[in-house]
């Protein structure tokens with residue numbers, strides 16, 4: 090039962106860690122059930138699905154776009170998205186800034202880093218990230234706010250490796266904090282940890298976990 094799962098996860102979370110309930114593929118009724126139990130942060134990885142759910146659910150839900158975001162789809166979520174976790178190019182950031190400006194908003198974003206060994210996962214390395222943050226295009230952006238970093242560890246049973254990858258992301262965060270965001274209190278989020286590995290992520294400095302199947306049950310994908 091969703092309410093019970095939610096209570097169990099929340100009870101074990103340190104106060105500084107935010108739970109994003111990953112509701113992708115799950116029906117509106119399941120989200121409503123979690124909402125009724127007090128949950129307000131929800132994560133989706135597909136733009137169309139997030140828009141459909143946004144239209145049907147209470148307006149005080151904070152919608153997190155957690156998957157890869159295509160530049161041409163930013164316009165569909167720019168008026169309501171709470172946090173975009175997967176920013177991995179300057180091109181995407183430019184488009185988010187442009188669409189946010191149209192709605193007179195500042196959109197909060199996380200820089201996604203590639204920390205896993207798998208080749209398939211999206212994300213930046215430190216050199217690419219630095220290139221974005223030192224660009225004149227970024228310096229001129231008034232409608233995006235970089236609030237931290239996001240990453241996914243390798244899907245493995247090897248907890249030593251998982252811990253190492255999460256620790257790497259935390260190291261990246263503090264490096265960026267020191268060099269680019271020392272005066273910026275909004276730069277505070279380390280989005281790492283899913284159902285299978287969030288306990289490790291928390292020991293390695295996570296401040297935001299993205300949990301789906303442990304909360305809503307296994308997805309039939």
Ligand SMILES: *Cc1c(COP(=O)(O)O)cnc(C)c1O
Nearest residue numbers: 111134155283284299300301302
């Ligand atoms: C699906 C997804 C999650 C949640 O995965 P679970 O294993 O179901 O907790 C977290 N983060 C991202 C980016 C996802 O796509």
